[in-house]
Amino acid sequence: MHTTFASQLLEELRKTKWLPPYRDGGLRQVAAEIKELLEPFLEIMQSRRSEIRTNKSYAAGALVFFRSVQRNKRCALAYLMNRLRRIQQYRWEMGACAAAHLAENMSAPESHFLKEYNNLVGRYSQTVDLDLTADIQPPRDLFIEVRVRYDCGSVVTESGPVALKPGTAHFLKRSDVEHLIRQGRLDHIV
Amino acid sequence: MSSDSQHDNDTPRFSFGAMALSEEPSRLARAQSRLQNVASIDDAPNTSLNEAVDIMRMLARNEQYSPELLPFQTQTVSVIRSLVSQQLDIVDQEDELEENTSIESQLKRLELDRINYLLRHYYRVRIAKIENNIFFISKNAEASELLSDAEEKYAADYKRLIDDHFSKSFLSMLPQKIQVLEVDGSVDHAAGPNLDRFVFCRVRNDVGRIALGEDEGSDALNLGHGDILCVRYKGIAELLKGEDVELL
Numbered sequence: 274m275h276t277t278f279a280s281q282l283l284e285e286l287r288k289t290k291w292l293p294p295y296r297d298g299g300l301r302q303v304a305a306e307i308k309e310l311l312e313p314f315l316e317i318m319q320s321r322r323s324e325i326r327t328n329k330s331y332a333a334g335a336l337v338f339f340r341s342v343q344r345n346k347r348c349a350l351a352y353l354m355n356r357l358r359r360i361q362q363y364r365w366e367m368g369a370c371a372a373a374h375l376a377e378n379m380s381a382p383e384s385h386f387l388k389e390y391n392n393l394v395g396r397y398s399q400t401v402d403l404d405l406t407a408d409i410q411p412p413r414d415l416f417i418e419v420r421v422r423y424d425c426g427s428v429v430t431e432s433g434p435v436a437l438k439p440g441t442a443h444f445l446k447r448s449d450v451e452h453l454i455r456q457g458r459l460d461h462i463v
Numbered sequence: 464m465s466s467d468s469q470h471d472n473d474t475p476r477f478s479f480g481a482m483a484l485s486e487e488p489s490r491l492a493r494a495q496s497r498l499q500n501v502a503s504i505d506d507a508p509n510t511s512l513n514e515a516v517d518i519m520r521m522l523a524r525n526e527q528y529s530p531e532l533l534p535f536q537t538q539t540v541s542v543i544r545s546l547v548s549q550q551l552d553i554v555d556q557e558d559e560l561e562e563n564t565s566i567e568s569q570l571k572r573l574e575l576d577r578i579n580y581l582l583r584h585y586y587r588v589r590i591a592k593i594e595n596n597i598f599f600i601s602k603n604a605e606a607s608e609l610l611s612d613a614e615e616k617y618a619a620d621y622k623r624l625i626d627d628h629f630s631k632s633f634l635s636m637l638p639q640k641i642q643v644l645e646v647d648g649s650v651d652h653a654a655g656p657n658l659d660r661f662v663f664c665r666v667r668n669d670v671g672r673i674a675l676g677e678d679e680g681s682d683a684l685n686l687g688h689g690d691i692l693c694v695r696y697k698g699i700a701e702l703l704k705g706e707d708v709e710l711l
Contacts, residue, residue: 304636311638349633357628361594365587382631386624393620397590400613402544405587408580415573448576 275310275341278302279348286352292359295380296352303349307342314338360387364394365406368452407451417447419459428453512546516578519543521709523585528663528710529703530656530696532592532600535611540582547578592656593618597625599655606655658697663711666690670707675699 282299317325317335325332360383363375376384398405425437430449437443437453442462453459522536554571561568593600593614600606601622607615672683675698684692691711692699702708 300633301636304633307637346637350629353629353632354625357625358594380632382628386628389624390621393617393624396620397613397617400616401586403579403583403586405583405590408576408583411580412573412576415569415576 275306276344276348278306279345279352282352283348283355286355292356292363292375292378294378295356295383297380300349300352303345307345310338310342310345314342356383357386361390364390366409367455368406407448409455412447415447416444417450418442418444418462419450419454420462421459423458425453425458511542512550515539515543515546516581519578519581519585523581523588525703525710526585526592527588529700530658530660530662531700532589532596532606532609532656533703534609535589535614537611540585543578543582547575547582551575589614590617594621596656597622603655658700659695661693662696662699663691663693664699664703664708665711666692666708668707670702673702 278299282296282303285293285296314335317331317338321328321331325335360375360379364387375387379387394405420442421437421439424439427434427436428445428449430446435443435445437459443450450459454461518539522533522539526533550571554568554575558568593610596606597618600610600618607618610618666686666688669688670686672685674683675694686692686702686708699708703710
């Protein structure tokens with residue numbers, strides 16, 4: 274059936290919550306199918322142009338092929354767009370460096386997109402003079418108690434650097450360690 | 464606050480945005496008319512932060528729940544920004560006077576953080592909307608008038624990124640003729656937001672009888688102050704722009 278490959282791509286995306294590996298081969302198959310479908314369409318359009326208005330079977334045939342081409346294209350673009358949305362979402366939720374963990378499942382253009390997108394968000398944050406990725410939730414306290422899960426090196430606070438060793442607990446300014454909490458390296462003790 | 468007595472009555476005092484949580488629409492309306500009067504806010508900085516925050520909160524909520532992009536509120540945002548930085552200066556000055564940072568200044572800083580959160584939230588909601596409707600916005604001159612200058616630049620850059628990505632990843636594999644993106648026969652990739660979505664809204668001013676349905680014969684509703692409705696967005700879009708209703 275037409276467009277099977279394309280719907281498979283979307284199906285795979287729908288079944289996963291995480292970013293699945295990029296299917297370059299799948300997209301190539303879809304593109305090949307589009308070319309295949311265009312041939313009979315163009316043939317009808319060229320050799321039977323005069324008959325299309327009078328003979329409905331030619332018009333219907335051309336339509337079927339053309340619609341399949343459109344559907345293929347649409348599915349492929351939806352696949353790409355939804356992947357980009359997921360990448361963007363990770364960027365917002367976990368910060369620039371955490372999003373780099375996705376690298377192995379991304380294609381080269383997607384990595385490029387992420388890099389440019391980082392710049393874009395950074396530039397916009399600078400223009401409005403607020404770090405837009407901070408404070409995803411409304412802040413509750415100025416200082417919070419955190420327990421270290423994984424070694425995070427040291428963070429620089431107003432009162433000097435603090436070494437975050439695994440297993441230790443600290444009482445720190447929220448804005449200094451917020452990104453580490455979102456990455457799961459610190460636990461927020463409520 | 465104990466330290467209030469140290470100030471003269473003239474010096475701007477810190478005002479708490481959270482105390483303005485009570486949501487009386489009448490207060491909001493009053494606040495708004497005052498805000499318009501004090502466009503150059505320097506005259507009365509200590510009274511207007513609460514009110515500006517009330518308005519900002521309402522605007523952020525409207526933006527969050529409306530399916531379409533609303534005009535960027537340049538004036539309110541800049542008023543809030545200047546008030547916040549003023550208040551931050553005041554807190555900094557107070558901190559320098561005292562040796563230890565007191566609980567009071569911590570509360571003030573937290574409050575300022577929360578107001579900044581409100582601003583961030585507003586910017587973020589708008590950015591998310593721009594990203595989701597990027598094709599629609601870049602095609603409609605009308606829609607791009609709603610953006611601030613910075614947002615316009617963001618939208619243009621983002622559009623370029625997406626186009627670039629699409630053509631590199633997929634469209635370049637196709638024959639030249641069908642590489643176009645926006646309109647594809649009967650399929651419009653640049654469809655706008657769904658204006659038929661249902662939204663909750665509260666009426667702020669008495670508007671009288673208004674037909675909210677799109678058909679000619681649909682029932683008119685009498686909208687009084689304080690009424691809460693769940694209607695299609697299309698019906699109240701105009702009222703929202705006139706600030707006669709707010710979204711919830």
